[in-house]
Amino acid sequence: MRTRGASGTPARARRARDGAFLTSDAARRLDEDLTAGRACEARSLEALMRAAGRAAATATLDAFGGTDFVVLCGPGNNGGDGLALAREVATRRRDARVSVWYPKGAGTNELYGELVRECRETANVEFVDEDAVLGMMRERATSAAATPRCFVDALFGFSFKGAVRAPFVNVLNALVALTNGDARETFTVSLDIPSGWDVDAGAPDDGDIFVPDLLVSLTAPKQCCATLDDPARGEPRPRVKRMAQTHVVAGTFLTDALCEKYGLEQIPLRVDSDREYVPLDLWRR
Numbered sequence: 150m151r152t153r154g155a156s157g158t159p160a161r162a163r164r165a166r167d168g169a170f171l172t173s174d175a176a177r178r179l180d181e182d183l184t185a186g187r188a189c190e191a192r193s194l195e196a197l198m199r200a201a202g203r204a205a206a207t208a209t210l211d212a213f214g215g216t217d218f219v220v221l222c223g224p225g226n227n228g229g230d231g232l233a234l235a236r237e238v239a240t241r242r243r244d245a246r247v248s249v250w251y252p253k254g255a256g257t258n259e260l261y262g263e264l265v266r267e268c269r270e271t272a273n274v275e276f277v278d279e280d281a282v283l284g285m286m287r288e289r290a291t292s293a294a295a296t297p298r299c300f301v302d303a304l305f306g307f308s309f310k311g312a313v314r315a316p317f318v319n320v321l322n323a324l325v326a327l328t329n330g331d332a333r334e335t336f337t338v339s340l341d342i343p344s345g346w347d348v349d350a351g352a353p354d355d356g357d358i359f360v361p362d363l364l365v366s367l368t369a370p371k372q373c374c375a376t377l378d379d380p381a382r383g384e385p386r387p388r389v390k391r392m393a394q395t396h397v398v399a400g401t402f403l404t405d406a407l408c409e410k411y412g413l414e415q416i417p418l419r420v421d422s423d424r425e426y427v428p429l430d431l432w433r434r
């Protein structure tokens with residue numbers, strides 16, 4: 150007799166589907182393989198980050214037609230992806246106004262420092278403080294004449310753990326409120342992980358959650374997204390279901406050998422792909 154899960158899905162099929170999503174630990178190991186050149190050609194972190202920023206910028210510009218972008222950058226490499234995206238957007242859409250909130254700054258990290266320099270000196274990106282960002286979010290709910298604005302969440306990626314700490318609490322709370330309230334002309338994008346979500350367990354169970362309009366998973370989706378894409382695995386909340394319509398995977402780094410190593414055979418983007426991102430519609434094809 151075949152075993153079935155509570156959802157009625159055969160256990161073997163569920164295992165295969167699970168293989169399309171990375172745990173936080175597997176995501177870290179995969180990124181180490183990419184930089185070390187194990188089962189693939191070696192790429193520097195800088196090359197990976199710039200490619201991720203480029204592909205995520207393409208997906209964002211394809212989805213959002215406005216000219217006003219606010220990029221929220223966290224302290225790690227997810228924030229670095231955000232800086233790379235900000236520069237790409239400002240360079241490609243010359244009429245755009247691109248603002249970056251980067252509260253921790255680059256510190257002594259040379260790569261982040263170079264991305265900040267490029268944003269300022271080659272792309273006319275403006276760096277803004279917390280009050281300015283909170284004002285830009287608040288205005289969405291109060292101004293009747295709001296023009297379209299895109300908020301890009303590059304706060305935390307697959308190394309996020311525990312409860313959000315300062316200096317990110319107020320802005321992340323405001324983002325949650327923004328996407329659950331009556332915000333006008335607002336489009337939200339998350340890079341790799343919707344910030345505040347547990348990378349392995351998914352969205353918090355209590356209170357309002359931040360659900361972006363577009364999620365750009367980098368290289369492969371992480372475990373927190375599993376219920377977005379496979380309704381058979383559970384009963385996702387209605388807004389989470391809606392997000393499944395706009396979930397893309399970007400970054401053409403996967404070789405067949407890496408797919409086999411991490412059980413990612415179902416991910417359609419490979420190293421020789423001519424597309425920068427693809428919609429992730431794994432289960433409904």
Ligand SMILES: NC(=O)C1=CN([C@@H]2O[C@H](COP(=O)(O)OP(=O)(O)OC[C@H]3O[C@@H](n4cnc5c(N)ncnc54)[C@H](O)[C@@H]3O)[C@@H](O)[C@H]2O)[C@H](O)CC1
Nearest residue numbers: 197225226227305306307308309310312313314341367368
């Ligand atoms: N595969 C690819 O295409 C690429 C993925 N990249 C991106 O890298 C991130 C993972 O980067 P990492 O630096 O490991 O982690 P984070 O960005 O999540 O940031 C870690 C940073 O955050 C702090 N932190 C953790 N938890 C909290 C918290 N609760 N409150 C406040 N601060 C927190 C922690 O201390 C660290 O400072 C991946 O998701 C991709 O976006 C690469 O760019 C390469 C290409």
